Amino acid sequence: MKRISLLKIMAFGVLALVHTACENAKYDVIDNLVYINEASTSKTKELTLTEGTTRTSLTVRLVNIINQTIKANLFIDESVLDAYNKKNETNYKMPPKEYISFPESVTIEAGSVSADPVNVDIKSFEAEGGAQYAIPISIKNVEGGIEKSESSSSFLLVLVKPLKQAVPKLTWYNGMHAAPEGAWGLALPNYTLEWWSKVTSKSGNGGYTKNNQAIINSGGSGTELYIRFGDLIYSENGSYKNNFLQVKTMGSQFDTGDPTKGKGLEAQKWYHFAVSYDAASGTTLLYQNGTVVASLSSSIGQPMNIDQFQMISSGEEYFPDFCEMCQVRFWKVTRTVNQIKKSMYTEVDYTDKNLLLYLPMNEGEGATILHDVTGNGHDVEIGNSNLGNENRQKVTWETYSFAQ
Known part of the structure; x- marks a missing residue:
């Protein structure tokens, strides 16, 4: 009888630990957000273009570390550029998309707070009639139940051609x-x-x-x-x-x-x-x-x-x-x-x-x-x-x- 009781106590303990872990994971998800690190301090960055290819980087991260892997997609979000132009009375245009490259998928490994930096490469292109250009990048399709930060999920690279x-x-x-x-x-x-x-x-x-x-x-x-x-x-x-x-x-x-x-x-x-x-x-x-x-x-x-x-x-x-x-x-x-x-x-x-x-x-x-x-x-x-x-x-x- 004592042996059965001990086994029951051990089983209940394991179940409690599992339940607690599940609850913690759930709360980690609820209390967390995915965002672009650079957008947390400024919504734009001026990038001076050079001959050939110009490179900069962005970092996607979490507010808190959790014990599961998170995946998110990045994309060119022209609505962000439209909103910026309207608010600031500017007329930035999108460069031809074939001159822009960056990984569309990023992964934050379990136990990490951020993904590896994402390289954004812009090949040289001819400006059209003195136009000024900018690249709007946003997060979408976050997997794992994590929401994206509405205030820091988009970032605008303003391209400066000397x-x-x-x-x-x-x-x-x-x-x-x-x-x-x-x-x-x-x-x-x-x-x-x-x-x-x-x-x-x-x-x-x-x-x-x-x-x-x-x-x-x-x-x-x-x-x-x-x-x-x-x-x-x-x-x-x-x-x-x-x-x-x-x-x-x-x-x-x-x-x-x-x-x-x-x-x-x-x-x-x-x-x-x-x-x-x-x-x-x-x-x-x-x-x-x-x-x-x-x-x-x-x-x-x-x-x-x-x-x-x-x-x-x-x-x-x-x-x-x-x-x-x-x-x-x-x-x-x-x-x-x-x-x-x-x-x-x-x-x-x-x-x-x-x-x-x-x-x-x-x-x-x-x-x-x-x-x-x-x-x-x-x-x-x-x-x-x-x-x-x-x-x-x-x-x-x-x-x-x-x-x-």
Whole structure:
């Protein structure tokens, strides 16, 4: 009898252990979630593309370790990209799927909290019309009764393709205007104008050798938008300094800062500049390399009238240096500082509805037309402001990479 009782007690103990283990497993499942580790701290990651194949990795994991194997599938979830674009007013597109590869199935072994890192490979591809791209990856079909985390089950890889292009070297005899000359007829309550430029003297030593080297002349009746290097306002040891950018607009002027106080521009160095205007506040901002360096207040409600768009326009007497320029973009909206910073080192979508004019200026050796890629018809013939000059279309080109 004692032996039977002991066996019964042992059996009940085993059953209790099994029951407890089952209950623990059940509770482990209920109290657990599967998620993408990287998405727990940020929903996006910028990935700079390189030639060939660019690789990054993601890790799928559990909140808690459990004693069973978990499998999950990954997939490209275009609904995530659509939602991101809508929320952030962006226009990222999906790259062609044949250029993207990653394992669709991942396994978290029993007793582990995470799967092995998943490699995501992106092969080089040609961007279409300045478009920007992103890859949305999500978890689906989790096996083993574990739910996925709604907040961290998706991750967006934002692809950054660094700007690399041929750039023309321009001087006074290349003076030009965008078509049609004097017939734009625009009254803009908001605008942003941006570009890259570099100034070098004809001798190759130094630059900014003259005042009033006008790189852009726009504006129209009642307003002005005249942008130049140098004016006779800053001097040192009896000599005027010309290594600053000045914007004349709305009956006044402002600039990038006093060169005699350490704010001068360096010759033979690339700078990104932007000018933005908002009529509702009467505020014009001047940016240098993505940072506001000056502001100007004018009458509230005054639109900017635009009748023309000239470049390298101040003639032989006032434009002796070479100016390399590219990525000239004229928007009909006031771009934010984040938008300006974000797109400085990349192209932007040629079809963006807010672009009035976009001259990448990347045509290369032998080109005589700089194309407005927006489709708005503001193409530029190099030298068309100096039709009688035999050198008007004489331009050399050099390829540059623009990277942060």
